[in-house]
């Protein structure tokens with residue numbers, strides 16, 4: 343007895359809507375809370391952004407100039423967060439390595455659509471002059 347599932351043949355049109363997992367890591371200052379000294383490692387757990395530009399699961403894609411305000415989840419201190427750079431890459435092991443060896447934090451899994459699923463490195467502030 344053969345199992346006959348209807349076979350779906352992907353078309354070019356469908357490929358544009360295929361989502362791909364991407365991994366995001368970032369680097370910013372300060373690396374820990376100036377008041378209680380807790381490390382800022384994971385957004386939502388260690389800090390939240392005051393402006394709320396990330397709404398539950400929906401990224402608005404808005405980028406604020408220069409800095410954002412972070413609220414420490416441990417002591418509620420307000421701190422200006424200066425973004426240095428971030429990576430959005432498809433290689434999870436590389437994202438993990440960047441966190442482990444190069445001081446990046448806040449590893450997040452993202453879903454990217456078709457042509458937007460490309461590795462990017464965004465530099466906000468050059469750390470070497």
Ligand SMILES: [Zn+2]
Pocket residue numbers: 375376377378379380414415416417418419
């Ligand atoms: Zn704190």
